[in-house]
Amino acid sequence: MRRIRHLLTMHFGAGASARLIARELGISPSTVREYLGRAIAAGITWPLDVDATDEILMARLFVNGGVRLGARYHAEPDWAVLVREFKRPGVNLVILWEEYRATHPEGYAYSRFCELFRDFERRLSPTMRQQHVAGHKAFVDYSGKRVPIADPVTGEVRMAEIFVAVLGASSLTYAEATWSQALPDWVGAHVRMFRYFGAVPRLLVPDNLKSGVNKASFYDPEINRSYAAMAAHYGVGVLPARPRRPRDKAAVEAGVRFAQSYIVGRLRNVTFFSLGECNAAIAVALERMNNREMRRLGVSRRQLFETIERHAMQPLPQDDYEYADWHLARVGIDYHVEVQSFFYSVPHALIREQVDTRATARTIEVFHRGKRVAAHVRRYGGPRHGTQPEHMPSAHRRYAEWTPERLQRQARGIGPNTEALIIAVLARRPHPEQGFRTCLGVLRLFRGLDAVRVEAASLRAVEIGALAYASVASILKHRLDRPTSPQATDETPLLHDNIRGSSYYH
Structure with a gap:
């Protein structure tokens, strides 16, 4: 159900096509269309109701079983042959389809024929020319270069990472320094990125960083749950770049290189003494970079963003996302x-x-x-x-067998000291149920031990007030249940090479 919710979020919230959704979730486009058809037939509106649990959503989507959409029911041509024919001068899809229907009169209509042809063609060619639609994608990644930040007191130098984000259509760039690439820094950088843009794109395209993608896969990428929750808060879909496919994120790769030369290169001789000081300098360099005229287009990134991209993006939610x-x-x-x-x-x-x-x-x-x-x-x-x-449970508890009496009875079977220890643990808690976990742990520690030793350890724990699981475990580990004496049994001082006598102090 989590993947179905992700599917609905990408389609209704981010406006992603069935092909993009299928690529991210590792399923066929026909399956995506089937679920969307079920959602429409069930009257599911967007956003989902707050009380729409997984069980309610499942019951509404699968009430009628449905009919599988997008299945292939007709005879298909040899697509490999058609691809070769398509490369011949003067040959187009209309000609190929007419020849196909001449052989198979009950075959696919022209639109479905073209769709299947393009699907096969894409599987043959791993490369394609990317044309980014305004407001559609933001590419995010960490730069390979880091910035040194010195401690003003000790002089110790700590390296900070550089987060870079680039909008696909306008190439408007955002950058900041974070201490690490860990999940809190990764999510926090996204929150500040959205605030900088003042709007939200429909899709995020991250690299397969562990903080964003738990499992990198072309067919079934697994998005980190906290990262997915942040994306859901802003109503943006997440479409990870394919592993070892740099062309999928060419925009951010170019932005990273430009940021490295424009930001890191220009600040290489500046010494920073705090992360805030570093980010203040990055913000100044960033504004210069975004307001600088692009040579081939004759306008700046900022001007292009304000002209074609801002109005195509989604508005920011009322509150920033809080990391969880x-x-x-x-x-x-x-x-x-x-x-x-x-x-x-x-x-x-x-x-x-x-x-x-x-x-x-x-x-x-x-x-x-x-x-x-x-x-x-x-x-x-x-x-x-x-x-x-x-x-708290009522008189009719679901698990009535777990009671203080049962735990005391089990301890009583070992000895009175063990029973006293269990009673003390339960009495220490405001509610006896809160001590069940500790009591079970203590009794589990005593399994397989001699009853005499267990009684001695219990007595020691009660005497010193060691009523926690870790304390009892420490008593057993360090053998504190056994009495020790600095003297021998006949009251004469012990003699040992490691014991210094009185002559040592003269």
Whole structure:
């Protein structure tokens, strides 16, 4: 369903053709047309409703089974022969189609014949002349060159990356320095790029950088989820360049080279002491570059952008995109999920279910099957558990077997000290359910150990207040459950080569 949503976003939101969508998703154009036909037949409007979960969307799209569109039902000519004939002087597609229909009167109509011919021809030739439509594409990439930035206190030099974006039609260029090519810097650079353009293109064409594309593939590229969420926020599609196909991103490659000479080359003798200072200098050089008249066209990039491209682009959304990390998580038996060592509650009916977590600087959101089921203020300190009362189980719990009594009974089978440890762990939490995870971990640590040692370790943990899983594990690892004494059993001092006597201090 995630790929179907991507398909709908690219078509309705970005206006991409079925061929471009098919190329990005690694499916045939006929399959794309089939899904679009189903969406139209189901009356699905754009943008999708907020409550349109995966289950609701699936039910609406596949209610009638449908008929496969774009299938090939008629006899086809030898396309390789037709391609060779097409190269002959005076031969065009009309002549070839008329000869085809003379042999196959029930064959394809002219429009479908031309479409199939072009599809076959494209498979033969990997190169094509790119003509960029105004407002259609923005090419994004990182420059291979980096900028040194010196620490004003220590003098340590740190290298910064240069992000470059170029609009396809006007070649308007944006550049900035970031500390890395990691996902937060990559997404943040896009947000500032859109703000600089003041509008949004219909498609982004990134290189196969790991921050943008998890899996580079001509047939089935896998877009990073946080990057895809940013693109969805701005209503822009993502069409990665093919691996090892530099002509797919020729515009940005030219922009990168020009930026390297115009920005990096001119600033090579300038010493920067902060990232902000570097970006301020890049912004000045960028304005000179975009306002400089292009020799062959007689106008500047900025003038070309304002004349032909700005009005063809989509408007910016009201708010900038806020970067978020997405992760898969499994709901524990205490109906909490873990995000960066803190725990956040979800409805207890989701125990043991797999969910998606979305973490921003301020909030933690949890999604189950495309529907948000919980939202919390992000925690950076204080209690590790954030529990909302409405998420707590009622008297009829779905997993009633996990109770404090059961955990105590299991510990009692080992010994009284172990039972005391489990009781102390549960009593330390505001809600006993929050201690289930720790208790299970502690009991799992004790598996296979001698009961005498387990009892000694439990006693040691209770005495020193070590009521966390990591603390108990440390006691066992370092054998702190075993009593130690600096003297021998007969109370005489121990003698050893590594022990310095009193004579050492005279």
